[in-house]
Amino acid sequence: MYIxxxxxxxxxxxxxxxxxxxxxxxxxxxxxxxxxxxxxxxVVCLNVKDEEQLxxxxxxxxxxxxxxxxxxEPDLNNSLTSISFIGNSDVKKFISSLPLAGKEAICQK
Numbered sequence: 094m095y096i097x098x099x100x101x102x103x104x105x106x107x108x109x110x111x112x113x114x115x116x117x118x119x120x121x122x123x124x125x126x127x128x129x130x131x132x133x134x135x136v137v138c139l140n141v142k143d144e145e146q147l148x149x150x151x152x153x154x155x156x157x158x159x160x161x162x163x164x165x166e167p168d169l170n171n172s173l174t175s176i177s178f179i180g181n182s183d184v185k186k187f188i189s190s191l192p193l194a195g196k197e198a199i200c201q202k
Contacts, residue, residue, distance in 0.1 A: 094118070094129060095184065098175040098194055099147055100140040106174070107194060110164060111138050114175035118162035122179075125160070129179050137180070138194035144173050151176050153187055 096114050098107045115136070119126040141147045151173070154161050161178035165171045178184065 094134075094136045094177060095180045095188060096136065096138045096175060096177045096194075097141055097147060097150060097188070097191065098138065099143055100192075101143045102169075102174065104195065106169075107140075110166060110175040111194065113166070114162060114164040114177035117164050118177035118179075121162055122160065125179055139188060139191040140194045140196075141191060147173050147176060150187060154178060154184070157183060157187075159184055 094115065096111045098110045098114070100107075102110065141150060151161065151163055154176070159178055159181075161176050163173055164175045164177075166174045180188075
């Protein structure tokens with residue numbers, strides 16, 4: 094499972110949005126989620142710079158036929174905050190350059 098969240102959110106907001114996106118995917122894709130959980134259940138959390146980059150990534154995934162969930166946060170003016178999807182070899186070309194979520198917050202200490 095890959096979960097992508099915006100870096101322009103606070104670290105606390107990022108963590109909440111990661112959970113929202115994961116839950117959204119699981120609830121809307123029970124069969125795929127069950128297979129994922131029973132077979133690999135890995136989770137990779139990554140960052141994009143902002144909503145524009147997240148929306149662009151979502152559009153690329155959609156154009157490639159990669160099923161994903163988008164989460165929009167009511168408390169942030171219904172902005173797109175995170176997306177989630179089960180990965181395969183096709184998604185690596187879209188996400189290989191993205192940093193791990195939370196890495197910047199750790200490096201700033």
